[in-house]
Amino acid sequence: LLLEAERINEIDTLAKAHLSSHFNKETLLAKGYTLKDIMQAQRRELVRKFVPIEQIKAIAKASDISHIDGEILEQLVSLAKVNIKLRKNANSNSSSVDAIKGNIIAKSEERVSLLDSNFVPINFTEFVQAISNTYKQRRAQFYENLKRNKRTSIA
Known part of the structure; x- marks a missing residue:
């Protein structure tokens, strides 16, 4: 009990x-x-x-x-x-960002993103990290789509 x-x-x-x-x-x-x-x-x-x-x-x-x-x-x-x-x-x-890199924590920081509907920042630093990660994800997706469109237009 x-x-x-x-x-x-x-x-x-x-x-x-x-x-x-x-x-x-x-x-x-x-x-x-x-x-x-x-x-x-x-x-x-x-x-x-x-x-x-x-x-x-x-x-x-x-x-x-x-x-x-x-x-x-x-x-x-x-x-x-x-x-x-x-x-x-x-x-x-x-x-101290260098203290975080190379640690398991770096992986959790890289995961936070505003694209994740379950993500809720616990402070301003995590919110800024999420904005940065969202930008990186969108940029990578943009260039991936651009490459794919170039390949289909060439063929």
């Missing part, structure tokens, strides 16, 4: 810190939702927001998290916690 209470507190703390006020436990309890439903919604939203779709597919064998439950959902929540810590560490070290 104590372990379950600690887990509920941990999920609620993460939800308060990283999710919108729509997922506030006290507000939802006052509206008549059960604690189980609230915890389930908070877990799923943490996964949706902080776990890339490729990782969800790799672990759950499905991209739709609305039907994921039990141990698989707990694994995805643990992965979301790791990704939150990586983002925080990357942003706290952002003053």
Whole structure:
């Protein structure tokens, strides 16, 4: 019972810190939702927001998290916690870009993009990184399309 209470507190703390006020436990309890439903919604939203779709597919064998439950959902929540810590560490070290490069954190920084509908920046530095990555992705896509169009017009 104590372990379950600690887990509920941990999920609620993460939800308060990283999710919108729509997922506030006290507000939802006052509206008549059960604690189980609230915890389930908070877990799923943490996964949706902080776990890339490729990782969800790799672990759950499905991209739709609305039907994921039990141990698989707990694994995805643990992965979301790791990704939150990586983002925080990357942003706290952002003053020294060289310290980040060559580390696992560099990969998470390169992934943030405004093109990802699940991406929500946690601070201004991450927002700027997402804008930069979006520009790089669009530029690469533009030149790839340009090359493809030249090949088709030559042939």
